[in-house]
Amino acid sequence: MGKNREAKETKVQEIKGKMEKAQGIIFSKYQGLTVEEDTELRKNLREAGVEYKVYKNKLSALAAKQLGYDEAEQLLEGPISIAFGYEDPTAPARILNSYSKDHKVLELKGGIVSGEFFDEAKVKQLATIPPREVLIAKLLGSFKAPLSNFVYLLDGISKKKDSQEA
Structure with missing residues (x-):
């Protein structure tokens, strides 16, 4: 060869x-x-x-x-x-x-x-x-949004109770 x-x-x-x-x-x-x-x-x-x-x-x-x-x-x-x-x-x-x-x-x-x-x-x-990192960030953001809203809701309820007790 x-x-x-x-x-x-x-x-x-x-x-x-x-x-x-x-x-x-x-x-x-x-x-x-x-x-x-x-x-x-x-x-x-x-x-x-x-x-x-x-x-x-x-x-x-x-x-x-x-x-x-x-x-x-x-x-x-x-x-x-x-x-x-x-x-x-x-x-x-x-x-x-x-x-x-x-x-x-x-x-x-x-x-x-x-x-x-x-x-x-x-x-x-x-x-x-989009790049993989961007897709992962978007996915995590979509997971985070409902949780953040839930935390704000609980915080609002807590503050409302505190103001009613005072």
């Missing part, structure tokens, strides 16, 4: 490992971004814990196929970047979608989230979901 083939197989295993580990994988067409724009995008993604890579499409397709993501092959045409979200499956979609609004050359192609294939429309819909 030649060194070139070994290098390609190693790269396929690397991509496959990242795909297995990631909760959200978003494919995007990046052609036309300036170096400054690409650097800014990478910084935004890195801050959110998202890994952003450009691999050869053939190698990415092989890795996806080995994992049973056959649909991913149709997304891998032309210059494609891959964003891997390891902790928050919505982060790559959210950041790329937000960035694409100001930079029209960045185009979302599709993705794989929690093992399910998402087309471009589904990825854009996914991008509207």
